[in-house]
Amino acid sequence: RPHITFDHVVFGYESDRTILKGLSFEVAAGSHVAIVGPSGAGKSTIARLLFRFYDPQAGRILIDGQDIAGVTQESLRAAIGIVPQDSVLFNDTIGYNIAYGSSAATEADAINAARDAAILPFIEQLPQGFETEVGERGLKLSGGEKQRVAIARTLVKNPPILLLDEATSALDSRTEQDILATLRRVSRNRTTIAIAHRLSTIADADRILVLDQGKLAEAGRHSELLARG
């Protein structure tokens, strides 16, 4: 069954400008999908529509079969965990950063939740522990380490949908591959959408949606798209 459906979605930021021109696609529950396309194609716009920062001018967006036009932004934030390209961490411990925004009452609870959520592989890849202070007065994390903490912070909330908005695009491709491999391991059955422009990000996706000029240009597995040229 589809977890997310875009049904002939029409959207433009100004009335005279159409970014999405009747975009339709489905994301199967538990699948890992990549959305790719040239800069300006409307990839981040899809993310903004999913959170109802804007509503489509025509067409519908469904989550679990329900039109999100009737869903509050708060519920959507609970349903969709987003990791942006440049995550901002607090000048506090890694544990605090992971606990932040989770429903756990204390930092210790959140760390236990992190262990239960089987997201530990993300933390174990860090050379530092939960108690390490990061940021201005603490340790300066590399871009990859920062994104690992950001992904862990999102996963600990156990969102049904994980949305990576160019979350690994700024990293070197070795680090990107490490993070994506870990993500596949710990988040195999979670519906995951990776918005990306780099080929290495998407090679292992169950399905790749290629966005061009406001519509779906192609969809398929990496090998299928390559075979079609």
Ligand code: ADP
């Ligand atoms: P992508 O993520 O594929 O690079 P975006 O979804 O960010 O593309 O943007 C799609 C188009 O919408 C671009 O032409 C961009 O300039 C335009 N756009 C994005 N945000 C706004 C906005 N807030 N107001 C007006 N135009 C916007």
Ligand code: ADP
């Ligand atoms: P959190 O508080 O869950 O750690 P953030 O502080 O990164 O998350 O973002 C707060 C909220 O802003 C997110 O839940 C999401 O609704 C929205 N948001 C953040 N980045 C983006 C983005 N790139 N595109 C769309 N929505 C975003």
